[in-house]
Amino acid sequence: MTRAHRVLLVDLNNFARYPTLSIGYMAAVLRATGTQVSVFSPLMVGVGGVTREARPHRLSLLMSKLNHHAATSRVGWVHRWRDKLAASRASDITRHHDTVVQGFTDALAQHKPEVVMISTYLMYRGVCERLCALCQQQGIPVLIGGPYFSQPEVVDDWARIAGLSALAAGEVELQLPAILQTMLSGGDPSVHPGVVVAQPEGVTRGGMAPALKELDAVPFPDYSDFPWAAYPNRIVPIITGRGCGWGVCTFCSDVTSTAGRSYRSRSPDNVLHEIASHHRAHGVSRFVFTDLKLNSNVEMWRGLAAGMQAAAPQGQWIGAVHVGPEADNGLSPDDLHAAAKAGCVRLTTGLETGSQRVADLMKKGSQRSAVSDFLHHATAAGISTRCTMIIGYPGETAHDVHASAEFLEQHERVIERITLNRLQVVTGTALHRRLRQHPARHPSFRIVREDASQARVEHRHDEFETASHRKAVMRLLTATHRINRKPLGEHAREFEGVM
Numbered sequence: 195m196t197r198a199h200r201v202l203l204v205d206l207n208n209f210a211r212y213p214t215l216s217i218g219y220m221a222a223v224l225r226a227t228g229t230q231v232s233v234f235s236p237l238m239v240g241v242g243g244v245t246r247e248a249r250p251h252r253l254s255l256l257m258s259k260l261n262h263h264a265a266t267s268r269v270g271w272v273h274r275w276r277d278k279l280a281a282s283r284a285s286d287i288t289r290h291h292d293t294v295v296q297g298f299t300d301a302l303a304q305h306k307p308e309v310v311m312i313s314t315y316l317m318y319r320g321v322c323e324r325l326c327a328l329c330q331q332q333g334i335p336v337l338i339g340g341p342y343f344s345q346p347e348v349v350d351d352w353a354r355i356a357g358l359s360a361l362a363a364g365e366v367e368l369q370l371p372a373i374l375q376t377m378l379s380g381g382d383p384s385v386h387p388g389v390v391v392a393q394p395e396g397v398t399r400g401g402m403a404p405a406l407k408e409l410d411a412v413p414f415p416d417y418s419d420f421p422w423a424a425y426p427n428r429i430v431p432i433i434t435g436r437g438c439g440w441g442v443c444t445f446c447s448d449v450t451s452t453a454g455r456s457y458r459s460r461s462p463d464n465v466l467h468e469i470a471s472h473h474r475a476h477g478v479s480r481f482v483f484t485d486l487k488l489n490s491n492v493e494m495w496r497g498l499a500a501g502m503q504a505a506a507p508q509g510q511w512i513g514a515v516h517v518g519p520e521a522d523n524g525l526s527p528d529d530l531h532a533a534a535k536a537g538c539v540r541l542t543t544g545l546e547t548g549s550q551r552v553a554d555l556m557k558k559g560s561q562r563s564a565v566s567d568f569l570h571h572a573t574a575a576g577i578s579t580r581c582t583m584i585i586g587y588p589g590e591t592a593h594d595v596h597a598s599a600e601f602l603e604q605h606e607r608v609i610e611r612i613t614l615n616r617l618q619v620v621t622g623t624a625l626h627r628r629l630r631q632h633p634a635r636h637p638s639f640r641i642v643r644e645d646a647s648q649a650r651v652e653h654r655h656d657e658f659e660t661a662s663h664r665k666a667v668m669r670l671l672t673a674t675h676r677i678n679r680k681p682l683g684e685h686a687r688e689f690e691g692v693m
Contacts, residue, residue: 198230199378202307203419204298205235206314206321207340210242211692212429215484216313216339218415219367226413227371232305233419239297241290248691255675262667265616266658295324307334309377311370314340316348316648323355330357335377337362337389341451344402345622347646353392364388364403364452365436368412405456409436410464414471422476427688429480430472434498435459439490440516442557443544444628445584447620447649448486457490462497466505473506481506482692483513490516492524499529499536512540512689517560517568525568530575538577539685540610543568545581548601549594552587557624566605573608578686581609583674585667586617586655588629588639595666602673610682612674619651626651 201224207214214235221231236243302310310329314322322338329336339362343349353361360383366373373386383389388403406412415431422428437457441449448454472478489495502509515525533541543565547553550562572579585595602612619626621644629641629651638656645652657663682690 198228199309199374200230200232200305200307201374202301202305202310203231203233204310204312204314204325205233206312206318207243210237211425212431212482213415213417213420214313215415215431215433216341216367217419218417218431219412220311220313220370221419222413222416223367223370224374225416229371229374231419232301232307234298234301235420236290236294236297237424238421239293241293241297250675250679254679255672258671258675259668262616262671263664266655266664268659291321291324294321295328298325299328302328302332302334309374310334310336312336312338314338316340316342319352319647322352322358326355326357328357335359337373337377337383339363339366339452341453342447342649344450344452344455345649347621347644348649349390350398351646353390353398354396359383359391360400361390362388362403363390363401365406366403368406369403405453405458406436407458409458409460414468417472417476427480428476428478429482429689429692430476430478431482431484432465432469432472433484434465434488434494435485435490437490438486438516440487440518440559442559442624444555444557444624445587445617445619447623450620450622454486459491459494462494462501465494465498466501469502469505469509473509479506479509480688481509481511482689483511485513487516488513489524492522495524496529496532499532499538502536506537509537510539510685510688511537512542512686512692513538514542514544515568517543517565519559519561519564525571527571527574530568530571530577534575534577539683540578540580540689541572542580542582545601546584547587547590547594548598549590552590552594555589556584556587562601566601569605569608576683576685578610578683579608580611580613583612583614583670584617585614585670586658588625588636588655591657592660592662592666595663595670599666599670599673602670602677606673606677609677610680610686612677614670614674617655619653621646621649621651629653 203217203220205214205217207216217233224231312322326336336358337360338358343361343363349361349363359377366388369386373383373389376383384391384400390398390400392398435458436453438449439457441457517525545565546556546558548562569579583598633640641651641653643652
């Protein structure tokens, strides 16, 4: 009888509110071929991930204003101190390296894996380096993958980590059993599409995997290894499609990620069968759809509304939608009432700005008036609404920021939460390419430094430093705070802090 090979999956995507989709897929694919799978999640040793949507307190507004002044300061040491503090507080995992590494060490001793596979965000580079070093000492091959190993600069930088055997670049989950066999036999993993290795002279070999097309062929994620008792409540992530049906927002790094490069959809029946399977296996009735744009496929969107309650009776769910220019984007009042009846309690949309001019520069593909209609219609249907917003886009002026503040002031009643961020320029996005190729088009906005290991492009925006822009931002922060301090609607409370 053939002995089952042992693989340890390491989850460094931890958000501490629900199991990780990628780990679930990996476990399911490997187990289908008889592999003995174990999972290590930092939550198993009491370490959470990123805190999202922290509840406002009486000093929140003051702190957000001080934070903006520090982040946009002309004084170098102030800016550096603020960035260092923000990085250290970004995640429990970054704050508790030693605890995570010790937990991983214990997992190695307990499970004795022949191969370790790590799924990670770029922010956990330091942790990954330590885990690879431990595996190298014990002669255990390591494969690392994650959502942003899609840009050549990032792939080349990470592939050179000491102790790393190979880097997964692209959607390789269905190839994992074959990759595992190659690693166990001491072969060259880069013979598989989407696997990159560093050669002794420092150059890398291998390339991106093509996008998966038949998503219904991927087995349902296996979440049985996760520490269910450690979660505040039972929520399961579901993805109905990969990529975004719009896919052209210039700042968006999701559409340049490993799974976001093109839009593909599962069938409604396949998704509903998965929902039913998790409902039976884990007693789960709350679901978060992690699609970039849940209404990319209107047939899928309406299929969820039609079949959700049969798949998971009393089920509740949240997701993100795009208020696009399509004649039928699935967000009519009737559609939203149907979604609410099917258990939808919250929808997030990318407002980004209250300025139509800036929205057009971003290639958002949405009219402010249409977003306004969506917010009113969703609220009327009983659905809690969230909006993401960005300040600091190239070409943005104080007038545009005032327009954003005015939009929030006018829509305070129909928005329950705002996530407001300063623009981050990410390696490989359309905005990044444009800034590289045509720097003269944006003389007041320039690249200062690029960090391939984090896909981060440090930039300077002169408009941020003007008194008029700062004043407008203070108004916007105040409007945001007024919305975020409101109590959540009853039906959305179970998903508070969930993104």
